[in-house]
Amino acid sequence: MAIDVIGLTAERAAALLRGRECTSEELAQAYLDRIAAVDGELHSYLHVDPERTLAAAREQDASGGDGLAGVPIAYKDLLSTRGVPTTAGSRILEGFVPIESADVVRWGDEAGLVSLGKTNLDEFAMGSSTEHSAYGPTRNPWDVARVPGGSSGGSAAVVASGCAPWALGTDTGGSIRQPAAFCGLVGLMPTYGSVSRFGVVAFACSLEQVGPMTLTVRDAALLQQVIARDSDRDATCTGPREPIALPEAGRLDGITFGVPRAELEAGVEEGVRARFDESLAIAESLGARLVDVELPYARHGLAAYYVIAPAEASANLSRFDGVRYGLRVDAPDVRAMYEATRDAGFGAEVKRRIMIGTYALSAGYHDAYYVQAQRVRTLIRRDFDAAFGQVDAILLPTAPTTAFPIGARLDDPLAMYANDIFTLPVNLAGIPALSVPNGLSEGLPTGLQIIGPAHSENLLLRLGAAFEAEHAFDPVPPAMRSAS
Amino acid sequence: MADVELTPDEVRHVAALARLGLADEEVERLGRELTSILGHVNTIAQLPIADVPPTKHANPHGDALRPDAARPGAPREEALANAPDPTPEGFRVPPIGA
Structure with a gap:
């Protein structure tokens, strides 16, 4: 059969496979064809190896797997x-x-997921637009003159453009949620x-998590089921955690949402604010209160984050020294070699x-910078703890703007950083948040961020499914419908 | 803490600590950018929060420790495969302190 992969969810792809309506090889080939047709312009993949992908798909077809086996992923x-x-x-x-796969990739392999390739990102995940990739920017499938967000901009663009049914990203200060919002997708940053x-190339270990980027909330739940597991190779990866359930949309009677009104005054674009206010009305119409x-210290999150994350990064990136892997620029002594290698490589x-x-x-x-920032981190956590004493979840726009034009913020690091004001306090607190599509503003997607206490993923997914059903958002960008 | 303005010498000192060789124009640009970023970061320096304990990580459960048992590491040839200048037994580097 001819498979239309544009807008195809992973859940539906699995149903096609289990119903024997197509093979994994046919499905993989359909995505590879789509990638060949549109990714030259979008530049969302850094590495695609069709032969390897098709071989993995054939292996899944031969093994007669169940569940998600044979479904592609990026x-x-x-x-x-x-x-x-x-x-x-x-x-x-x-x-x-690499000589080893990341745990999350290994678990994808165990579930029978077939890798379509590796997606573009800001260098070492440091950025909010994917423009900081050393291999060139990715373009937003909703408007190719704009950024897809970042740092997981490639993962967002492949899903929005029908070049993968879903993808994994990482989130250190908003890097799953903001590109999901900019590209009209669902993005989950887990607890x-x-x-x-x-096996995740380390940027800021105390802040980052891997999570799903998907077309639907149910797909986010399905992928989270695959990756949320204990590992004896990450000392911070430990239970207890609830098994992830597949959410159903429904009413929200008995749910109380917190709205940090003061935070919203900090420069939210008019159209983003209007869509956000509509979602507040939707919440009330579904029976929520x-x-x-108040999150009085959240506004200091940006300053605290831009001490803590770079401090951890400066330590993590010391491993790139031209000795064991990667680039080396030759020099007469070892110190000069380090300096020349790192100057040329970063x-x-x-x-x-x-x-x-x-x-x-x-x-x-x-003490003045790092320890002070860690004290602010404590206060931000306490703000969230106090709020969750009163409310089940907190609502905020995912980002204060829609996708901005390529190049618009490249020369102003602080303006680029400020795009993460609503997401990075969540990383500092270590709690989960879900971004769901929240309608369009001037033809560009906006995101609704639902923030919950630690290990509230099931609640967030259920709340997200309720908003998703009310919005009935079409995640296929108009330009992508006719592109292939 | 008063506003900081990084001089070129301070930028070079920090770059040396980070083992980053920088061209002169990078020193000038980074001086400007770091001054601006640290100016923003300084908004938290004045907060009267000296009695608040710092948070080093957000994991409420503490570390998960596995049994302290030996298990195989990477085979040598795999571990050396990505090295820019491997020998059969290790990583070759330029002279130290030449």
């Missing part, structure tokens, strides 16, 4: 894949071929510690963050 190129190049979007890892980070909550944003982090951790500044 992986952010921050996730190590054994035998398949992994660049983290950086020149310093050009040509690097810190619920998904293994083993809205109350104001891009401008990565250097900025290494410099901020090294400065903040250096003698005389450690």
Whole structure:
């Protein structure tokens, strides 16, 4: 059969496979054809190996698997894949071929998922637009003159353009949720510690989690079922966690949402604000109650984040030294080799963050910057704890704007960072959040962020499914319907 | 803490700590950018929160420790396969302190 992969959910793809309406090989070929047709313009994949993908699909067809076996997937190129190049979007890892797969990739393999390839990202996941990739920017399928968000912009673009049914991303300050919002998708940032980070090229270990980027809330639940497992290779990945249930849309009687009104005054674009207010009305129409909550320290999240994340990054990225893997620039002595290698291998944003982090951790500044930021982190956590004493979940726009034009923020790092004001406090607190499509503003998607207490993924997915059903959002960008 | 303005010498000092060789124009640009970013970061420096305990990580459960048992590591040839300048037994580097 001819398979139309545009807008095809992973849940539906699995049903086609289990109903023997198509084979995994046919499905993979349909996606590879789609990639060949549209990804030249979008540049959302960094690595595609059709022969490898088709061989993996044939293996699934032969093994007669169940569940999700044979369904394709795309992986952010921050996730190590054994035998398949992994660049983290950086020149310093050009040509690097991992000898082990990330735990989440291994679990995808165990579930029978078939990798279509590795997706573009801001270098080492440092960015909010995918423009900081050393391999060039990815374009937004809703408007190719605009960014897809970031850092998981490639993963967002492949799903929105029908080049994969779903993808994994990582989120350190909003890197799953913001690109999901910019591309009209569902993105889940799980509770810190619920998904293994083993094999994720490390940026900021105390903040980042792997999570699903999907067309529907149910697909997010299905993929979270695959990846939320204990691992003995990540000391922070530990239970207890609830098994993830498949959510059904329904009424929200008895649910109380907190709305941080003061935070909303901080420069939310008019159309984003209007769509957000409509979702508040939807919540009430479904029987939920809205109350104001205060998160007085959340506004300091940006400052705290831009100490803590670069500090951790400066330590993590010290491993790129031209000795064991990646680029080496030759020099007469080892120190000159380190400096030349790192100068040539890292891009401008990565250097900025290494410099901020090294400065903040250096003698005389450690307490004033790093420890102070960690104190703010405590206060942000306490804000959320206090709010969750009153409410079941908190609603905010995922990002204060829609997707911005390529190049618009590249010369102003602080403006780029400010796009994450509503997402990064959540990483500092280590709690989960779900971004669901929230309608269009001037033809571009907006996102509704639902934030919950630790290990509330099932609640978030159920709430997300309720909003999803009310919005009845079509996740296929108009330009993508006729593109193939 | 008063507003910081990073001088070129300070930028070079931090770059040396980070083992980043920087061209002169990068030193100038990073000085400007870091001054601006640290200016924003300084908004938290004044908060009177010295008695608040710092949060180092957000995991409420503590570390998960596995049994301290030996298990095989990567085979040598695999571990060396990505090295820019491997020998049959290890990683070759330029002279130290030449």
